[in-house]
Amino acid sequence: MKLDLEGIDQSKRDFRKQLAARPIADKLRMLDALRERTLTIKRAPKNSPAKSRPDLRH
């Protein structure tokens, strides 16, 4: 399988442009959601699943 890296890069840039062009009220709502998500990740237990679940260790 051959990856079209340029195509992937272009689609990412297009997606960012679309997001930037959204109404500001939408973008601020996204910031609220992004912050919630970041805090959820920060609050998650430090132990990785591999540490807390020996069955997942190699």
Next chain:
Amino acid sequence: MGIRKVIEMINGMQADGVIERYAIGGAVGATFYLEPVATLDVDVFVEFHTEPGSRIVSPEPIFKYLRDRGCPMEGAYIVIADWPVQFLPAGSGLLQEALAAAVEKDVGGTPARVFTPEHIAAVALETGRAKDKARVLQFVEAGGLDLERLQEILARHGLSSDWEQFERQFLKQR
């Protein structure tokens, strides 16, 4: 919506004469022009009221106003609608200019004063952390800067060499 409530509260504070003028900068300010990027706090630059004859500026009236409205303090932040907000004095020439040049944006019927993209980029360049440089790059990649205007701002505030270094580091090999 959290940030919108923050903006409404700050507008109220301005209407009640607690602050003279304000502008949102940092990542939240950048979101007015770019795609949203996760951030944990809101930077609000303000011109503090000073007592006649006094040169001391104090954020206490801001904190009192917000505390009276149920906003708790968390270290250097005051929490409005779940968002930690930092009120920063426009202490440098660059920040004073950014505050004076800030533009009003409409957030679904709520006015918000925001730094221009060029001033957000200039402040980020001056601050100079990795995430600030990433923000400048984000603006450049999005074509969101009037580069001539940015150069003028940078020259006025002695930041031209910071820009040259940024260009060498991030833009020259493109």
